[in-house]
Amino acid sequence: MQPVDSLAAHLRTLGQDQLTALVAIRRDVTLDPPPKTAEEVAGRLLQPSSLAVACSLLTLPQLQVAEAAAALDQSCDTARIAVLLGVPKDDLDLGAALDRLTELALLWPEAGGLAAGHLSEIFPTPLDLGPGAAPLYGSLTLAELRRLAQLHGLPATNRGKVDLAAMLAHSLADPETVRRIAAPAPPGVRNRLTELARQPTSHLDHAGIRFGVPGPPVPWAIERGLVVPSMWGGSQMPREVALALRGDGSAPFDIVPPGLVLTPIATEIVEREATAAAAETLAAAVAVVDCLSSAPVPLLKTGGMGVREVRRVARTAGQDEDRTRLTLEMLTAGGLVEASEAGLTPSAVYDEYAAGDPADQLLGLVDDWLTMPAGPLAPPEGSVLPGRLLYWSEQEEFILVPLRGLFLRTVVEAVPAGQATTLDGLVERIAWQGPFISAEAEDQLERYVTGIWREAHRLGLLAHGAPSALCRTRLSAGADAARPQAEAMLPRALESVLLQNDLTAVVTGTPSAALLALLDGVATPESRSGAWTWRFSPGSVRAAFDAGHSAEGIRARLVEVAEGGRLPQTLDYLLDDVARRYGQVQVRPAGCCLCSEDETLLTEILHTRALKTLELVRLAPTVLVSAKPPAETLAALRAAGYAPVGLRADGSPAVEIRRRRRAAPAPDDFDDGFPALHDPAAIARALLGGGPAAS
Template sequence: MRSLITHLAALTPEQLSDLIAARPEALLPPEPATMAELAERLNAAPLIDVALLGLSRPELQIAEALAALGDGCDRAELAAALGVASDDADLDAALVRLGEVAVAWPDGDRLRTVPLGHVWPCPLGLGAPLSALLTEQRADDLRRIARRLGVPAGTQKAVTVRNLSAWLADGANVRKVSTTAPADTQELLHQLAWEGPYLDEPTYRYGRRTGPAQWAVEHGLIHVAAHWGAPLQMPCEVALALRGPDYRLPFDPAPPSAPTRPVDGESVERESASAAATALAGMVNLLEECGRTPVAPLKTGGVGVRELRRLAKTIGDSADHIRLWLELAMATGLLAPTEAGLLPTEEYDTWCDQQPAEQLTELLAGWLSSEGAPLHQPAGTGQPVPALVHTADGAAMPLLRAAVLRVTAGLPPGAAAADAQAVTTLARWRNPMLLDHLDDANGLVEGVWREAQLVGAVAHGAVTDLGRALATDQPEQLATVLDRLLPPAEETVLLQADLTAVVVGTPSRTLTVLLDAAADRETRGGASTWRFTPSSIRRALDAGSSETELLTALRDRAAGARVPQPLEYLISDTARRHGAILVRPVACCLRSDDPVLLKEILHARSLSTLGLALLAPTVVASTAPIAETLTALRNAGYAPVGEHPDGTVAVERPTRQRAVPLPRASDVVTAPLPLPGPYDPGALDELLAELFEDADESHPLSGYLIPTQPGPLATSEPADLARRLLRAAARRTSRR
């Protein structure tokens, strides 16, 4: 602890600021006022686990090697154990990274670490160092071991410990003395060296152990703790010696080879732009359909396969896409559950008014923070699973998405991953602790890989400019990329003589509302197409528009302010016939000033189910309710208009159903921990909640690290806190 305090105090303001940004839990209130308080936080076991999640395989290998060799080992000793030069560049890079997250740091010629015993109780299968085990032995036992080995025993225990440690640390001495052991003891020593370090043999006979272990205990090759009945343990140095002079601790600084293929950068960006536009269109189509018909959830939670297929058929999309769009809509607060089902929220209306780049920015933020795995197919099921059902690994999904993006961004320029398995291989090297704790790492990575392609972060197996901006956490770069991929919403429409309307790009909210009201949408994507029909024009007139208002609105939005003559004729003809029949609820009556038209309706076979009867030359009664009568007349090709009981026209405006949004992850502290990386003020509001959710109140940090209520937690920038801590440390030093 004191070494860490000294190390922190010796850093420059820039170095300490970077460290705090990499370990942002240091910013949680109450902020540490001294280096001792900062060091206490950095030494907390749960927070050490968070720091290790972001380390690569070689960095973790160095950390585990330091845990095996013991806190305070010499750098040359570490390099020798790894089989590399003391000034090896890869070793330097790994130690620098460990220092950046305060897991290990230099202390003169020694290397110090935070407590790592809870992570690796027996690092690399090795026991405690000789110095720790010998110190626990009684002085008389140590002197007897020294006499058997021919090692000078001092009058003081510390001298004997030092002499024995130096002798047993020499691998040649250990290997030489082990060859003189009985055969069964040699077999036991080999087993402990590779599979140890513990031998659970609490068998006693008059205070002495029996069997092959006794010889090894008497010669200091295995030791027992001071308390009675403890298991035997082989020291780290002895095990390394018995593993042979050629044995080296694992160190794999180079990433594994994974199959890649060449890819053209221009095609990658074209595909990224297409995917981004498709994602936005898919979200809008889904949420509009949810507004018309609420999505019915299952009683057990989630959205069932049958409902997914209905949505896919209705809006012309795939069930897998619907799964992802639903997840993004829930993660961004655009969709929320109600008693009627899943409905768009009022935030959706605000979102629709934004520019496409702003819309996708929100969707990407929701994607990165989502705990769902919508495209993951659980191994062994063979059947589709409901959407919006989070798995046991939900808390790890934001970390996994960040890892997949960083792995893909690390591929050489012009290279693409051959498949999801190649990404998994690289991710296991980049974030081994994360993937080793997932129940189905391969399946989850494949699902995230597909998600990244659908949102435009990956295309043709390569990271896109959008994905690289997300991987490196550069908001300004992300905004620039999105502005390039998604131009501003289109405000004009090309009206054609074949009664179609074409919008190249993303139509604006107002233009979409106008065209959806007066025409039927036919295609979506990079170019959207609508078709005007008598029924679509009648729909707009039913909603309260007049012929003049509709033509004026279309002319204002038309390219060149031109409305083709066929469309004008269609609108005029439909408007002329519109309202020729008035339907008043009685249960109900049809009224018209045209007796000939009413007689035609009376004799129409398609309307026989209405039970029509002539009450007067201008009035016909219907046995069906008003809504059913209106629908039947319209299906038969007529253009009736509903009436209120007082005779006023009933304007049929589409109803908008909206839900109250659920709290977002940014509003309450429930989001998973992010990978250590660049400082993100927003992420600090979500940090540590899950780690400390079930924490014991007796934990030494519980008083100021466990959030007691929702709300923002970060209070300072890393650079500000670094300067204050260094000033406080300087004042303490000057007072001494």
């Protein structure tokens, strides 16, 4: 039976709850359009990419059981796996691993055993074994196959090559049969067979040619089908033979995870430190966006943001470089900041974010961090200097996004409440907890884990090496369930401010978006962590007047938010003093001057209706001032029938060269949306005949 048909038949035996749980775990199955039949679900579950995602959810012993099952292929069952792993059939750890693999539909019952042939997509050479007997025997002639069948006491008449190869392979699937055949081997041959059985498979895929294990062929073993000759004098041992000769317990089964060093720590210390870190992260986001709001931050022509610009932003925002790097990456990943040819600027989405409660802001940043395609706090690779920011790699994204989730799961499971750990041993523990994901990182795993450790502490997910309550709840129950923890760490934004006689304003908490905008508009920020502070000065008040505010308007708004409902006398005096001096000197805009000795002509131009948009003003009998720049003024005069001449600042004629205009290249059409994910329960109901699969 084909794997799709076999899995579809298994799916039909599941109940509503079991099928819903499976589809919820293997969520990629629910991509639009939703599957409508068990065969469609099975086909999606067996896609190599989907199998890889499922394997990323396995611990090392679970993955080892899956590899052992792949090695056994069609002869896979619980008893054979137990023998291969060297544990009893009823071993609890083996049972738990098989339950997990069945839960993920990586294994399922079939004909009294377990379906495992499809796992070759993930384990092409399981346990470093070569191909099975059936494909290797397929290279032999019909006469050779009949001879082998007769030698092993198998019926050989009226059978073709495929049937004979399959029959011989099935016979060799029994380890006792292989050992019985190999028992009479001469000592030298037996040593060579043992060597071949334990030697990792060696093959080169080149122009469709597969090479066998190097070394002299063993005629005695070839005659009995224990070894199959390959090209250029090599030989290959069938997988079933190698497994039998390796012996029971030859497959690894590492059920004990690497230990971590744990030390006691008071829960209140963890929560206090996590709260302080989370508050500083929100404050850093505000400070960095303030810096970006003044002018776009230029990006490198080769992509990303240079170290020099990162450090400039850090100085301007009053943040350390590490927090600035993390903040810029998170804001960009979450769409709160946008990168364009003009540079890095805040997006309109940021205003919605800033208007939310601090708890929602923190949870939003955590979500952005979990899907962030970069590791800004990972130690530099091959350099003492940190690299540029926002230089995203698709390969790193595929590693870092699942690795962050694996990191949090590992720490939460391995570090109980009231305990803390360190980085020592954490990389090994993560590699045990998620070997499939860790293998993708290769030699970068330690660097990535170190960066994630630092980032999690900055966000308040970890503190002193211990998971916070926010981290545990967010991981186990999701963002909605974690909101009470986030609110406990960051209460609702404050709407009032303490105005002091020394012309400072203090908010002992997180100010609301409206209060923040008011104080930023009339005072200079001094601190944005812990207690937020501002200082009023003649320059800050004048800037508020420049923005269109009046002294009375500022006074009234400050009284509304001031604790006690009144302003200090010093601040009253400051507002009045700046207001009295404000506007004594006036500056009017002027785009250019129109000069002519013909006063009558200038008078005519001044009163020409078609030129009203120039907002002309007469400064002297022979001088008019236009509010528009020279190019617009010249174009308007020419359109009105006049023949002006443009001059440079030194009075020389400005020569105009007509330039050929070209339209900017149209952007490539693309769809940046992701396919919809449908409700697992709805898909389960549809497969069981209970309704449509649409979400």
